[in-house]
Amino acid sequence: MLSKREVFDGVPEEYLSHKERYENAIRNSVVAFSLVRKMQEEGKTSINNYRDVVGGLLGSSVLRDGSPLGLHYIMFMPAILNQANEEQQEKWLPRAWNCSIIGSYAQTELGHGTFIRGLETTATYDAATKQFVLHSPTLTAYKWWPGGLGQTANYCIVVAQLYTKGQCHGIHSFIIQVRDEETHMPLPGIKIGEIGAKLGLNAVNNGFLGFDNYRIPRTNMLMKHAQVLEDGTYVKSRHSKLNYGAMVFVRVVIVFDMVNYLSKAVTIATRFSAVRRQCQLKAGETECQILDYVTQQHKLFVSIAAAHAFRITANKLWLTFNEVNEQLVEGNLQRLPELHALACCLKAVTTADTAACVERCRLACGGHGYMMSSSLPLTYGLVTAACTYEGENTVLLLQTARFLVKTYQQLDSKALTPTVAYLKTAAAERFCVGWSNTTEGIIRGFQVVAMRVIIMSTFNEEVQEMSRTVSPQLKEVLHQLVDLYCTYWALEKLSDLLLYTPISQKEVESLRLRYEETLTNLRPNAVGLVDAFDLRDEMLQSTLGSYDGRVYERLMEEAMKSPLNAEPMLQSTLGSYDGRVYERLMEEAMKSPLNAEPVNYTFHKYLKPFMQGKL
Numbered sequence: 382m383l384s385k386r387e388v389f390d391g392v393p394e395e396y397l398s399h400k401e402r403y404e405n406a407i408r409n410s411v412v413a414f415s416l417v418r419k420m421q422e423e424g425k426t427s428i429n430n431y432r433d434v435v436g437g438l439l440g441s442s443v444l445r446d447g448s449p450l451g452l453h454y455i456m457f458m459p460a461i462l463n464q465a466n467e468e469q470q471e472k473w474l475p476r477a478w479n480c481s482i483i484g485s486y487a488q489t490e491l492g493h494g495t496f497i498r499g500l501e502t503t504a505t506y507d508a509a510t511k512q513f514v515l516h517s518p519t520l521t522a523y524k525w526w527p528g529g530l531g532q533t534a535n536y537c538i539v540v541a542q543l544y545t546k547g548q549c550h551g552i553h554s555f556i557i558q559v560r561d562e563e564t565h566m567p568l569p570g571i572k573i574g575e576i577g578a579k580l581g582l583n584a585v586n587n588g589f590l591g592f593d594n595y596r597i598p599r600t601n602m603l604m605k606h607a608q609v610l611e612d613g614t615y616v617k618s619r620h621s622k623l624n625y626g627a628m629v630f631v632r633v634v635i636v637f638d639m640v641n642y643l644s645k646a647v648t649i650a651t652r653f654s655a656v657r658r659q660c661q662l663k664a665g666e667t668e669c670q671i672l673d674y675v676t677q678q679h680k681l682f683v684s685i686a687a688a689h690a691f692r693i694t695a696n697k698l699w700l701t702f703n704e705v706n707e708q709l710v711e712g713n714l715q716r717l718p719e720l721h722a723l724a725c726c727l728k729a730v731t732t733a734d735t736a737a738c739v740e741r742c743r744l745a746c747g748g749h750g751y752m753m754s755s756s757l758p759l760t761y762g763l764v765t766a767a768c769t770y771e772g773e774n775t776v777l778l779l780q781t782a783r784f785l786v787k788t789y790q791q792l793d794s795k796a797l798t799p800t801v802a803y804l805k806t807a808a809a810e811r812f813c814v815g816w817s818n819t820t821e822g823i824i825r826g827f828q829v830v831a832m833r834v835i836i837m838s839t840f841n842e843e844v845q846e847m848s849r850t851v852s853p854q855l856k857e858v859l860h861q862l863v864d865l866y867c868t869y870w871a872l873e874k875l876s877d878l879l880l881y882t883p884i885s886q887k888e889v890e891s892l893r894l895r896y897e898e899t900l901t902n903l904r905p906n907a908v909g910l911v912d913a914f915d916l917r918d919e920m921l922q923s924t925l926g927s928y929d930g931r932v933y934e935r936l937m938e939e940a941m942k943s944p945l946n947a948e949p950m951l952q953s954t955l956g957s958y959d960g961r962v963y964e965r966l967m968e969e970a971m972k973s974p975l976n977a978e979p980v981n982y983t984f985h986k987y988l989k990p991f992m993q994g995k996l
């Protein structure tokens with residue numbers, strides 16, 4: 382077994398180079414996941430219940446900034462379980478389970494993350510050879526983000542638009558080998574590398590992946606739900622969204638993840654607040670523990686309560702997930718929309734609340750909370766990523782809203798599923814005739830709020846169709862900005878206005894409408910308004926915010942500056958702006974201290990022995 386001291390003499394990660402951090406991540410991961418394999422051999426964990434074991438490892442101090450092997454367990458294996466037929470599971474699961482292959486999940490592209498029906502990677506069936514041809518037609522079609530794909534995984538699940546007999550049948554999943562199992566070299570027709578440094582999760586080795594007419598056997602299409610027969614005939618799935626199943630699983634798991642991170646952050650901040658003494662409550666007294674200040678309690682105690690609330694919620698959601706999946710196996714799809722809406726809502730709410738609470742915990746620790754050694758900045762980097770991955774929060778909340786509006790519209794014609802049954806009673810006028818300051822009273826109040834907001838949303842949908850007029854004169858635009866700022870903060874501070882002003886419910890409702898109209902009015906001038914700040918690209922230093930809008934080319938150019946991408950060389954142009962792609966790649970490669978090695982040496986030192994069960 383490897384010892385920690387063997388690699389970097391216990392040097393904290395913050396002081397390691399980019400390549401050393403990657404080696405550290407690989408080494409810690411193969412040591413950690415060798416434990417999982419040992420537990421498998423001893424029957425202490427199985428393919429159906431490894432979530433807690435792996436979840437505990439991925440949230441532990443050993444893999445504190447993520448792991449290049451995380452996606453293998455988090456999405457590669459669940460995707461095979463969820464979307465491969467029995468024959469395919471028999472072929473791939475044993476190898477994935479004992480880590481003799483390492484996988485990732487490649488869905489997001491440079492040009493698309495949310496709108497997955499707009500993904501550009503194509504998988505075209507060739508009946509003559511019984512193969513699918515994978516291709517990235519544009520730079521924006523390159524897969525971008527898959528965890529572990531940069532230098533680690535040799536297989537991945539790829540989500541692509543399926544074409545057969547000249548017709549597109551939408552996105553489907555394929556299991557694809559991207560690297561040679563012996564040499565770890567990228568296979569011909571594969572362009573692959575890491576995307577570069579991020580705000581956090583810098584041990585995850587997120588990668589990019591492009592296909593150049595890359596052929597795979599027909600049987601590499603995951604065919605549990607939809608199939609393509611040998612002659613190219615397409616057999617569609619019972620439900621078009623069954624292919625989205627892996628995402629639902631991870632959204633459910635993320636809720637558990639948030640419990641772990643929030644518990645950690647509030648433990649750190651609360652203990653520190655008991656140790657830290659600052660200022661005197663009364664002159665001449667000894668300085669008091671900052672935990673004695675009500676303002677400090679206001680910052681921290683709600684996080685303690687939230688951690689418990691999220692744990693109870695996560696367990697309930699896990700039960701619902703398993704119930705609905707058992708029904709799916711029996712062909713009963715009735716509760717799938719509710720599970721989707723629930724997973725979207727709880728993933729979005731728990732990640733957003735956890736990110737806000739972790740930041741509040743950091744602030745509650747003053748300057749010491751800003752130290753990397755406090756672990757609070759790192760924890761914030763981990764949780765804030767969860768607001769984006771596995772479905773950007775706004776988009777997921779819109780999915781929940783869509784489900785709630787549909788439920789409201791069918792209130793009288795359809796039996797309600799368990800989680801929204803309250804809407805039936807909350808609609809009744811008599812439901813909330815008075816306010817009681819009890820837990821039940823507050824819950825009933827929020828149920829009424831939910832009901833009324835759904836009614837408003839349904840109403841707004843109709844109103845929005847009526848009028849959209851804009852006349853962009855500068856004076857008018859500035860007025861719109863003033864209007865926006867006032868209505869935004871009036872709505873943000875509504876509780877104070879309701880408490881201290883005679884604002885009526887009707888006025889609040891029209892304030893909301895006015896706010897949305899102002900957003901719409903400002904939209905055509907939004908870019909012009911930020912251009913007016915006249916901030917030069919040199920000052921912005923941002924791949925996303927440059928004046929010329931060449932976001933994707935700049936993202937790829939920056940990715941290519943990573944020293945990890947020098948091995949092995951990319952075989953094909955990445956669409957660089959000036960076309961000097963090969964000269965540039967050679968210049969960059971010559972900067973890498975390890976450019977003599979065609980494969981990152983960690984493969985032979987750690988990964989290969991691990992994958993061959995020799996560690």
Ligand SMILES: CCCCCCCC/C=C\CCC/C=C/C(=O)SCCNC(=O)CCNC(=O)[C@H](O)C(C)(C)COP(=O)(O)OP(=O)(O)OC[C@H]1O[C@@H](n2cnc3c(N)ncnc32)[C@H](O)[C@@H]1OP(=O)(O)O
Nearest residue numbers: 432435436454455495496497622625638718721770771772
């Ligand atoms: C095991 C160990 C665990 C350890 C803990 C670790 C925790 C995790 C740590 C790290 C993980 C990081 C890895 C990150 C991976 C990724 O990010 S993978 C990529 C994720 N990408 C997304 O989530 C994309 C988000 N976009 C979408 O999901 C879809 O585009 C959409 C927004 C849902 C819209 O889809 P679509 O356009 O097809 O649908 P609409 O036209 O809007 O119609 C909506 C109708 O479809 C139904 N629907 C949509 N999605 C689903 C679903 N998933 N399941 C079921 N039904 C679905 C929806 O109900 C609507 O139905 P209706 O028409 O009846 O109203």
Ligand SMILES: Cc1cc2nc3c(=O)[nH]c(=O)nc-3n(C[C@H](O)[C@H](O)[C@H](O)COP(=O)(O)OP(=O)(O)OC[C@H]3O[C@@H](n4cnc5c(N)ncnc54)[C@H](O)[C@@H]3O)c2cc1C
Nearest residue numbers: 486487488489493494495526527528766770771772773775
């Ligand atoms: C740390 C990390 C790890 C990741 N790992 C993986 C991985 O392993 N595999 C993988 O496939 N992907 C991965 N992703 C990608 C992730 O799934 C996407 O970033 C995510 O789905 C959001 O898509 P996007 O980045 O294209 O953002 P966009 O969808 O472009 O969002 C940008 C903005 O547009 C808004 N927006 C977009 N659509 C709408 C709409 N319909 N209505 C209103 N507003 C909208 C969003 O709210 C947001 O404010 C990872 C991302 C991160 C940050």
